Amino acid sequence: MPTLFQWLLRIASGLIGLIVLGAVVVYYLASRSLPDYDKTLRVADISAPVEVVRDNANVPHIFAAPDAPDTDVYFGLGYAHAQDRLWQMTMLRRTVQGRLSELFGERTVSIDSLVRRLDLYALSVKSVEVQTPETRAALSAYAAGVNSRLAEINIDALGRGAPEMFVFNAPIAPWQPADSIAIIKLMALQLSSHLEEEVLRARTSLILPDENRLRDILPDVPGSGVAALPRYSALVPGPVPRFAQASPMPQTQTSPFKRRGLAGASNAWAAAPSRSASGGTLLANDPHLGLTAPSIWYLARLELASGGVIGATIPGVPVVMTGRSATLGWGITSSYLDDQDLFIEKINPDNPEEYQTPAGFRPFVTRKSIVEIKDSTPITLTLRWTENGPVLPGSHYGLSTITPPGHVVSLAWTALSPKDTTMSAAIALMGAQTVRDGLELSEDYIAPSQNLTLADQSDIAMKTIGAMPRRNAEHQSQGRLPSPGWRHENRWQGRLPFSDNPHFIAPVGGILGNTNNKTIDRPFPKHVSYVWGDSQRIQRWQRLMQSRQVHTRDSFIEAQLDPVSATARTLLPLIGAELWFTGEAAPDGTAERQRQRALTLLASWNGEMNEHLPEPLIYAAWLRALQTRLIQDELGPLAVEFDHVEPLFIERAFRDVDGASVWCDVLQSAPVETCPDMARLALDDALVWIGEKHGPALESLRWGDAHQATHDHPVLGEVPVLRYFVNIRQSTSGGDNTLQRGRTSGQDPDPFQNVHSAAYRGVYDFADPDSSVFVTSTGQSGHFLSRHYDDLAQLWRRGEYIPMSLDENLARAASVGVTRLIPAE
Numbered sequence: 001m002p003t004l005f006q007w008l009l010r011i012a013s014g015l016i017g018l019i020v021l022g023a024v025v026v027y028y029l030a031s032r033s034l035p036d037y038d039k040t041l042r043v044a045d046i047s048a049p050v051e052v053v054r055d056n057a058n059v060p061h062i063f064a065a066p067d068a069p070d071t072d073v074y075f076g077l078g079y080a081h082a083q084d085r086l087w088q089m090t091m092l093r094r095t096v097q098g099r100l101s102e103l104f105g106e107r108t109v110s111i112d113s114l115v116r117r118l119d120l121y122a123l124s125v126k127s128v129e130v131q132t133p134e135t136r137a138a139l140s141a142y143a144a145g146v147n148s149r150l151a152e153i154n155i156d157a158l159g160r161g162a163p164e165m166f167v168f169n170a171p172i173a174p175w176q177p178a179d180s181i182a183i184i185k186l187m188a189l190q191l192s193s194h195l196e197e198e199v200l201r202a203r204t205s206l207i208l209p210d211e212n213r214l215r216d217i218l219p220d221v222p223g224s225g226v227a228a229l230p231r232y233s234a235l236v237p238g239p240v241p242r243f244a245q246a247s248p249m250p251q252t253q254t255s256p257f258k259r260r261g262l263a264g265a266s267n268a269w270a271a272a273p274s275r276s277a278s279g280g281t282l283l284a285n286d287p288h289l290g291l292t293a294p295s296i297w298y299l300a301r302l303e304l305a306s307g308g309v310i311g312a313t314i315p316g317v318p319v320v321m322t323g324r325s326a327t328l329g330w331g332i333t334s335s336y337l338d339d340q341d342l343f344i345e346k347i348n349p350d351n352p353e354e355y356q357t358p359a360g361f362r363p364f365v366t367r368k369s370i371v372e373i374k375d376s377t378p379i380t381l382t383l384r385w386t387e388n389g390p391v392l393p394g395s396h397y398g399l400s401t402i403t404p405p406g407h408v409v410s411l412a413w414t415a416l417s418p419k420d421t422t423m424s425a426a427i428a429l430m431g432a433q434t435v436r437d438g439l440e441l442s443e444d445y446i447a448p449s450q451n452l453t454l455a456d457q458s459d460i461a462m463k464t465i466g467a468m469p470r471r472n473a474e475h476q477s478q479g480r481l482p483s484p485g486w487r488h489e490n491r492w493q494g495r496l497p498f499s500d501n502p503h504f505i506a507p508v509g510g511i512l513g514n515t516n517n518k519t520i521d522r523p524f525p526k527h528v529s530y531v532w533g534d535s536q537r538i539q540r541w542q543r544l545m546q547s548r549q550v551h552t553r554d555s556f557i558e559a560q561l562d563p564v565s566a567t568a569r570t571l572l573p574l575i576g577a578e579l580w581f582t583g584e585a586a587p588d589g590t591a592e593r594q595r596q597r598a599l600t601l602l603a604s605w606n607g608e609m610n611e612h613l614p615e616p617l618i619y620a621a622w623l624r625a626l627q628t629r630l631i632q633d634e635l636g637p638l639a640v641e642f643d644h645v646e647p648l649f650i651e652r653a654f655r656d657v658d659g660a661s662v663w664c665d666v667l668q669s670a671p672v673e674t675c676p677d678m679a680r681l682a683l684d685d686a687l688v689w690i691g692e693k694h695g696p697a698l699e700s701l702r703w704g705d706a707h708q709a710t711h712d713h714p715v716l717g718e719v720p721v722l723r724y725f726v727n728i729r730q731s732t733s734g735g736d737n738t739l740q741r742g743r744t745s746g747q748d749p750d751p752f753q754n755v756h757s758a759a760y761r762g763v764y765d766f767a768d769p770d771s772s773v774f775v776t777s778t779g780q781s782g783h784f785l786s787r788h789y790d791d792l793a794q795l796w797r798r799g800e801y802i803p804m805s806l807d808e809n810l811a812r813a814a815s816v817g818v819t820r821l822i823p824a825e
Helices: 004-031 070-097 101-118 120-130 133-156 177-191 194-207 211-217 422-429 435-444 537-546 553-560 566-575 591-603 615-641 647-655 657-664 675-694 793-798 808-813
Strands: 039-043 050-054 060-064 265-271 282-290 298-304 307-313 322-325 329-334 340-348 351-357 360-363 365-371 379-385 407-413 450-455 460-465 503-505 511-514 708-711 728-731 742-744 754-758 760-765 773-776 817-823
Touching: 050 070, 050 808, 060 070, 060 808, 070 101, 070 120, 070 133, 070 177, 070 298, 070 817, 101 365, 101 379, 120 177, 133 177, 133 422, 177 422, 194 211, 194 340, 194 615, 211 615, 211 647, 211 657, 265 450, 265 460, 265 537, 265 553, 265 754, 282 322, 282 329, 282 450, 282 553, 298 773, 307 760, 307 773, 322 760, 422 435, 435 450, 435 460, 435 503, 450 511, 460 511, 511 537, 537 553, 537 566, 553 760, 566 615, 566 647, 591 615, 591 675, 615 647, 615 657, 615 675, 647 657, 647 675, 657 675, 728 793, 773 793
Parallel strands: 039 817, 060 298, 708 754
Antiparallel strands: 050 060, 050 817, 265 282, 265 329, 265 511, 282 754, 282 760, 298 307, 307 322, 322 329, 329 450, 340 351, 340 407, 351 360, 365 379, 450 460, 460 503, 708 728, 742 754, 760 773
């Protein structure tokens, strides 16, 4: 008779067997969608055979037959994108269509609602017709390549194309040319930040009575002065709440609406032959976006009729966004051009379907839109547009806190053009042979605005590309605050001529670059922007560029990977001026002793944000605690919006610029606190937080433990167990204000996680173009069972690169497979 132990053993064995069987079944189903890179496939819609040669890093090199049209190459790129990134492509499309809730239910309804109101996809459909014939042909061929892969998946039962499809099962519609244009508009949404800046400036101006204090916390980048602006309360009629709490924007991995401080950023610089050791031009580029797994970037080489091009593409878009040909290299950085304005629209009190214009009341343009929601009842939205742009709900961006009763807010934005020719400009740029060609072909670029850095065999240049709104010189707020939409002087008057966009061609010094810094100082309305993405990294870049007479590919790589914070070197002596080596020795275990140990470490630190050092963590925690103490009592609930340290604010306060030291006094306490008092208290706060989070042994701290790069899967990254397979976490150097930028989250419980960084790095040397290098932050595949899902991640973390060669023989010599696409009979 079996004993109890034997029964328990049998049950346990059965359970283990079921678990193993389940794991085998799951693996089998998931692995069915792993692409076979070494095969021959008959397909329609190509004129001659196409080869997709995958080099040893799984970068596809796409070759059409001699004399075949470029459309065959674009077909091959569409097929390769769909092989490796199908789930990512469908998610990007669903996001810009406002259809996430069909998969994820009510948690994404707010995202879909706002995207629908912007109407980006409908505008993309309209923009297809204004593309050049060559671009329309390229988009159609690319879509045919994607759809060929979809057909193959259905016919051969290839695991629904991606493992995620088993979890979130939904039919995949055929790819359309408008889908690719829409993804560029989605990128414009992710890179735009002026809307949030206008709202924040309006909310802050309602709280701070002194204009100088507003200039402290929202500082203008140093340069020529800006004319005084009216207070927001003077612009809009009616009462507006001073301390209203704003509803937070939806912050999921699938949301395209990034928090302030996490919009686009990037670095790019170039050297003319006179400043290059090899005698050829050099160009480096590392665009910064939110980190995900897989990366938003996908490396590819296209052999076009005009020659080979190689670099970084975005899945869903048939363009090398940053890269090179044999004769020309191009890099992009966010320009921070002010391409968004908010308008306060007055509703007709006698007819809520009308709003006031300079010519009187006019009806809103309206349309119904139904949002399908998984496991819930669909909702119907009424989309409303004014002459200025779409009406946005008060529940988003904190708009309800700045909207007077009887009014709504609309948005003017260059990306809302139904005649957006950005795709045509981007495709044409790939065929440019010289800097001059590149500058001319970029005129049709609309949005997102970028600084385009170019280098050919002999020249370098940089040009701000994208539509620059024409504003009236009498604009009430100069585009810095929401303004009355019924006043003619506040409305846009079209687009400034392309010649007004800033440009820098063949600089005398032989070096040019951009770190999202202020590039030009011109009076309004040709000012470009009042808000810039950097005032700190540019200082370190200038020092590195001017420290050498000539540069090399390796010196440009060193600059990309430079972890030294000029901000730390500036601020630490300032905030610690009265704390260094003061006071008597304190006994172990006391706050005074811990403070002295921290100050001793910082006193000998050179500002290098190295992942293995303790000092960067002490410094970052101190600055964060200091800014919190300075602004908490003045700003109240609004203080949470300032979740990243603003170095110019700290410097103004401690140097008492225009009386800014008043921030150091706590309004609600009787004593008058000084800035050294605040610095000491903030350091104690930081050390308490470090002790609770990382332990009290300061010498054993590692910045990299707090500053982990979070390459998280946008959907499966929060699923228990699965997250260990799909998320990639890495200890990293750098910080908010280093050239090796690793923007921190600013959010508890892990405020220093690296969430926004250079997901692509490339350095191009035109003395020997095939010695150029590039890398992305994860890998080429979006399939977590593929060895190419994260094979580039460790190279990226260590600051290593892979060859960026147009040598066909080199690609074939170490290929992981060759896919041959043959025209169907």
